Structures are given as structure tokens and as C-alpha cells.
Amino acid sequence: MVGGKLVLLLILIAIPLVSADPISELSDEESKARLETSNFQNIDFVVVGKYASRIELFALDRLEERNPVLKSKPHVSDDENSTGNLLLVGGPWQNQLTSNSIDDNSFLRESINISAGHVDYFRKDSRIIISFSDRQGFSNLPRTNVYNSPLGKFIPFSLIPFVAAFIAFTLLWFGKFFGDLFNDILNNSFSKGILKFLKKKELQNEFKGFRIFKLRVKYREWSVIMISAVVFALAISYTYYLSIPAMFLIIVLNLLVNVFLYAFKNFIRLLMDAKFELHTEYSLWPFGAFVTLLSGFLGNTFGVAGYTISDKSDRPIQGLAEFLSTAALFLLSLVFLYLNLTSPSVFNQMVFASSLTGAFLSMLPIFPFEGKKIYSWSGSSWWILFIPITIVYVLMTLLLW
Numbered sequence: 001m002v003g004g005k006l007v008l009l010l011i012l013i014a015i016p017l018v019s020a021d022p023i024s025e026l027s028d029e030e031s032k033a034r035l036e037t038s039n040f041q042n043i044d045f046v047v048v049g050k051y052a053s054r055i056e057l058f059a060l061d062r063l064e065e066r067n068p069v070l071k072s073k074p075h076v077s078d079d080e081n082s083t084g085n086l087l088l089v090g091g092p093w094q095n096q097l098t099s100n101s102i103d104d105n106s107f108l109r110e111s112i113n114i115s116a117g118h119v120d121y122f123r124k125d126s127r128i129i130i131s132f133s134d135r136q137g138f139s140n141l142p143r144t145n146v147y148n149s150p151l152g153k154f155i156p157f158s159l160i161p162f163v164a165a166f167i168a169f170t171l172l173w174f175g176k177f178f179g180d181l182f183n184d185i186l187n188n189s190f191s192k193g194i195l196k197f198l199k200k201k202e203l204q205n206e207f208k209g210f211r212i213f214k215l216r217v218k219y220r221e222w223s224v225i226m227i228s229a230v231v232f233a234l235a236i237s238y239t240y241y242l243s244i245p246a247m248f249l250i251i252v253l254n255l256l257v258n259v260f261l262y263a264f265k266n267f268i269r270l271l272m273d274a275k276f277e278l279h280t281e282y283s284l285w286p287f288g289a290f291v292t293l294l295s296g297f298l299g300n301t302f303g304v305a306g307y308t309i310s311d312k313s314d315r316p317i318q319g320l321a322e323f324l325s326t327a328a329l330f331l332l333s334l335v336f337l338y339l340n341l342t343s344p345s346v347f348n349q350m351v352f353a354s355s356l357t358g359a360f361l362s363m364l365p366i367f368p369f370e371g372k373k374i375y376s377w378s379g380s381s382w383w384i385l386f387i388p389i390t391i392v393y394v395l396m397t398l399l400l401w
Contacts (some may be wrong), residue, residue: 049090091137321376
């Protein structure tokens with residue numbers, strides 16, 4: 001019988017996430033017997049999807065370790081015209097041949113959903129195709145910016161998220177350094193009239209806007225918050241670029257998601273302002289906006305288009321305000337991580353990705369990120385929040401993409 005030991009395949013897919021035996025999820029005894037007694041001898045090609053996830057590639061490695069016959073089979077990409085009996089790695093978003101097989105109504109298809117992913121068994125006459133993916137393979141967009149990154153000409157794809165983040169981090173640091181240097185030059189070289197025009201805006205007690213009890217609502221500040229949300233939405237949308245029509249829909253979704261997230265985080269900050277009689281404002285940083293967009297293009301969205309300024313920058317209590325808003329953002333990301341693992345969807349994926357990235361960036365203890373204020377307020381609280389955020393960020397953004 002053609003095919004493979006599909007029960008082993010199911011177990012291997014489940015290894016990273018669950019410990020239960022996935023074969024027990026099958027209620028059809030005939031299907032169990034057929035899948036348990038098949039082998040991989042008749043597989044002609046192993047087709048690895050261009051956008052196959054790291055978990056899927058891990059499952060393939062483990063499968064080949066236990067079934068050496070697969071290692072001798074030709075491994076090809078999904079953009080090649082492969083015929084015969086195939087083992088496809090990646091769901092329809094990650095592997096073009098999986099998508100084609102699903103769309104081909106001439107195949108008899110048996111789909112098996114398990115807690116860790118999906119297995120599809122296609123049959124037409126004597127031809128067999130087996131496809132496997134993680135749970136996100138059918139319902140999440142693939143991360144394509146890594147494969148479209150210009151860095152791919154120089155380094156392995158697996159390193160691109162790290163290198164893109166490092167480049168962005170370095171540019172932000174130099175931006176701060178040269179920005180301070182430029183301000184020093186202004187202070188020493190220009191007249192007071194020109195300097196007043198060029199230097200950063202200072203907070204004023206009078207502002208254009210309105211109050212809700214003690215809560216300041218500034219037109220200028222909320223305009224900057226919306227601009228920053230748009231910049232971040234554009235950068236993170238490119239992460240999932242597939243085509244121009246699809247990109248439009250992804251941008252619209254990310255605009256809605258990030259406008260909500262930016263408003264959510266800054267509203268908490270303003271509530272803390274009112275409670276502790278602080279006066280802070282979110283200010284636009286054009287260079288940061290440029291770096292944010294550049295980092296998305298390079299392969300990993302990393303940066304901010306603005307930062308928080310204060311009329312009393314030395315008050316440690318500001319760190320508490322930033323701690324609470326960042327903690328709330330991180331908790332939101334965990335909720336949507338759980339939702340995306342149990343009920344994958346593009347919406348859950350976008351909210352998780354944006355909120356987790358925002359929380360991680362907020363914890364960095366350097367300008368322009370809020371982590372410096374949090375650490376000044378309480379070093380122990382910073383570590384308590386920074387460690388879990390970093391673990392989740394590294395796993396989900398840098399390793400298991």
C-alpha cells in the first residue's frame with residue numbers, strides 16, 4: 001500500500017506542542033488500520049513549502065530520522081512541477097502544491113485534524129499525496145518578509161530576523177547619539193529665534209483639546225499616536241506580503257489592530273497621568289518611523305515612530321505607569337497567542353504579533369523605549385516582566401516563525 005506511516009507523522013507533528021497520541025483522535029477503525037500499516041517506500045518526492053514553518057521543518061527532520069528511506073527521496077521546492085506520489089510539508093498558505101491539491105476536486109481527500117496540526121491524505125487512481133502542517137498552516141499568513149529580505153543574499157534565512165533587529169537597534173542608538181550631538185550644535189551655534197523653531201517641543205500646561213475629568217485629551221498627541229500606529233501597521237503588514245491585492249486587506253486589518261493597540265496602551269498611560277498628577281505626551285520621532293519601516297523591509301519589524309516625553313522626567317513613578325501599560329499589552333498578547341493556537345485566524349495572528357512586538361520593544365531599557373523608565377522605577381519589576389516577554393518574543397518571533 002502506498003503512503004507512509006502516517007500515525008508516526010501525526011505523532012511527530014504533535015511532539016512540539018502536545019503529548020497525547022493523536023491516533024486516538026481517529027474514530028474510523030478502518031482508517032487507523034490503513035494509516036498504521038502504510039510506509040514511505042512509494043513516495044517519489046518530498047516537497048518542502050517555501051514558507052514552511054520551523055515546527056513543520058522540525059517534524060520533517062524527526063520523521064526522516066525514524067524513516068531513513070525518506071532521506072534518500074529527492075527534496076524539492078513547491079515552485080517545481082512535481083508529479084508522482086508526494087509528501088508535502090506545509091499547509092496551503094505555506095506550500096503551493098498543498099493549495100493546488102486542495103483545490104483539485106478530482107482527488108479523494110481525507111483530512112485529519114489533531115491538536116497540533118493537520119494531515120491531509122489525497123488519492124486519485126494510483127497516485128497518493130500526503131500533506132502535513134502545523135495548526136497555523138491553514139489559518140495564518142506565512143511570514144514572507146524574511147524570504148523577500150535583501151539580507152537573504154548574504155546570510156541564511158534563519159538568521160535574518162536576528163540581523164534585521166540588530167541593524168534596527170543599532171540605527172536607533174546612532175539616531176539618539178547624533179540627535180543629541182545635533183542639539184548640542186544648535187545650542188552653541190544658532191540664535192535663540194532659530195533654536196526655538198528647531199528644538200523639540202516642550203510640554204505646555206495649555207493645550208488644544210479637552211479634558212475628561214483629569215484626563216488630558218490632546219489633539220496633537222492623538223494625531224501622533226495614530227501616525228505611529230499607521231507606521232507600525234505598514235511595517236508589520238509587509239511581514240506577510242503575498243500579493244498587492246492581498247496586501248491591501250492585510251494593511252487594513254493591521255491598521256485597525258494597531259490603532260486599537262496604540263490607543264489602548266496610551267490610554268492606560270494617560271489614566272496613570274491623571275491618578276499620579278503626571279504630565280506626559282507621546283511625541284513623534286521621524287527617524288524612528290524610518291527605522292521601523294526599514295526593519296520590516298529587512299525582515300523583522302523593530303522600532304517605534306514616537307516616544308513619551310514628560311515635564312518631570314526624573315519622577316520614578318512614571319516607570320510604574322509604563323510598567324502597567326506594558327504589562328497589560330503583554331497579557332493581551334498572551335490571550336491572543338492562546339486563541340491563535342486553539343482557534344487560528346489571521347485576526348488572532350495579527351493582534352498577537354503586534355501586541356507582543358510592542359510589549360517587547362517597550363521593555364528595552366534605552367531611548368526611545370519605555371524600559372529605561374521602568375528600570376529606574378524598579379529594577380526587580382523590570383526583570384520580572386522583561387524575562388517572560390523576551391522568552392515569548394524570541395520563541396515566537398525569532399525561532400518558531
